[in-house]
Amino acid sequence: MTERRTMTLNLTEAEMSALEQMSEKKDLSKTALLRQALRLYQLLDVRLSHGEKLYFENELTKAKAELMVL
Amino acid sequence: MSERTPVNLRDGRAAGIVQAVLIDGVTREEIERAQAQWKPVMVEAQARWAAEGRPREKWPQHSHWNWLEKKDSTSGLLAYGFYGIEAEGEMQGLMMVSTAGNACRIASQKGKPLVYVEYLTAAPWNLRLFVPEPRYRSVGPVLIAAAVQLSRDEEFAGRIGLHSLSQSDDWYRDVCGMTDLGQDPAAGHLRYFEMTPEQASNFLK
Numbered sequence: 211m212t213e214r215r216t217m218t219l220n221l222t223e224a225e226m227s228a229l230e231q232m233s234e235k236k237d238l239s240k241t242a243l244l245r246q247a248l249r250l251y252q253l254l255d256v257r258l259s260h261g262e263k264l265y266f267e268n269e270l271t272k273a274k275a276e277l278m279v280l
Numbered sequence: 281m282s283e284r285t286p287v288n289l290r291d292g293r294a295a296g297i298v299q300a301v302l303i304d305g306v307t308r309e310e311i312e313r314a315q316a317q318w319k320p321v322m323v324e325a326q327a328r329w330a331a332e333g334r335p336r337e338k339w340p341q342h343s344h345w346n347w348l349e350k351k352d353s354t355s356g357l358l359a360y361g362f363y364g365i366e367a368e369g370e371m372q373g374l375m376m377v378s379t380a381g382n383a384c385r386i387a388s389q390k391g392k393p394l395v396y397v398e399y400l401t402a403a404p405w406n407l408r409l410f411v412p413e414p415r416y417r418s419v420g421p422v423l424i425a426a427a428v429q430l431s432r433d434e435e436f437a438g439r440i441g442l443h444s445l446s447q448s449d450d451w452y453r454d455v456c457g458m459t460d461l462g463q464d465p466a467a468g469h470l471r472y473f474e475m476t477p478e479q480a481s482n483f484l485k
Contacts, residue, residue: 212281237392242435246393249358249380256357 219244254279281305289367290417292406298416300367302426306374308355310364311347314371314403321404321411340409341445342401350376350399360398363426365419373402373419377427379434382441386459386474394439394474395431400424409447424456428480438480443470457483 221229233243254264264277282305288297303310322343329339354360359380365372375397382396402419404410428438443464444452449471452458458473475483 212283235391237437238435245434246380253357253359253380 251279282307287365287422289365289372289419289422292414292417298367300365300372300416300422302422303364303366304361304426304430306351306362306364306371308348308351310366310371311351311362311374314364314374315347317370318404325404325410340404340407341447342399345399345401347374347376347399361430363423365422367416371403372406372416373400373423375400375423375427377430379430384439384441384474385461385472386476389439389474389476392439393434393436394441395427395434395436397424397427397440397442400442420451421455425484428475428484431480437477438484439475439477440480441472441474443467443472445470 229240229243233240236243236246238246258264258279264279265274266277267274282303285302285304287300287302289300290296291298326339326343351362354376359378361377361379363375363377376399378396378398382394384390384392384394400420400423401407402414402416405415406417406419408414424440427440431438431440440458442452442458449460452473453460456473456475457479458475459479461472461474463469464472
């Protein structure tokens with residue numbers, strides 16, 4: 211198993227609530243969910259920095275809206 | 281950082297088990313060496329098929345995969361991982377997986393995360409598509425088992441998914457026991473397969 215390091219995370223009540231809801235929905239611990247989020251954020255950041263764009267498409271109307279990731 | 285775990289392969293030429301190593305975190309150098317070892321076997325087979333007049337659609341569909349390119353294009357990204365099996369100093373198979381942004385489509389698991397198997401292959405000398413008598417068996421199952429184990433380690437309960445080349449459809453359906461969710465227009469009409477936690481437990485038995 212790859213060595214892991216521990217950190218303390220300070221979240222607002224709303225952020226913790228969102229984290230708990232997402233964790234329950236995805237059937238993951240909070241740590242596993244945040245690791246997922248980090249991987250995805252890194253992937254998006256790299257692809258966007260290479261000039262790619264991220265869109266949401268409405269399944270019915272096919273309208274596309276670009277998602278800006280900071 | 282790579283981890284190496286002992287695994288067993290079945291000897292395809294003589295009955296028996298061969299000790300091998302499962303590598304989690306295959307390096308660029310290992311992939312480069314594997315491709316160099318695999319290439320002569322693939323080139324020789326392709327020359328033979330061309331001489332025999334075998335139609336192109338009967339050639340192995342994954343022959344053009346460039347593993348080094350896949351490794352380089354995902355370098356440093358946490359979402360991707362490379363696994364390999366080494367025996368007798370040679371790479372016997374490779375697998376690339378993704379662990380972020382992939383959700384189950386099967387109704388009972390819909391929306392839950394899974395490990396997506398991007399690419400998986402055995403070395404050409406282990407495939408009947410290339411040689412009449414494969415050197416090692418069970419390379420594919422050991423790699424799929426590694427994907428299932430990774431899924432469990434990630435708290436994905438063993439769920440995995442993949443798009444299969446048509447030459448491998450039967451293998452994923454019948455040998456791995458995955459659910460065939462049909463052709464996916466968004467992925468070149470390749471068939472999409474998923475393994476539920478229950479199917480994963482059955483597969484590992």
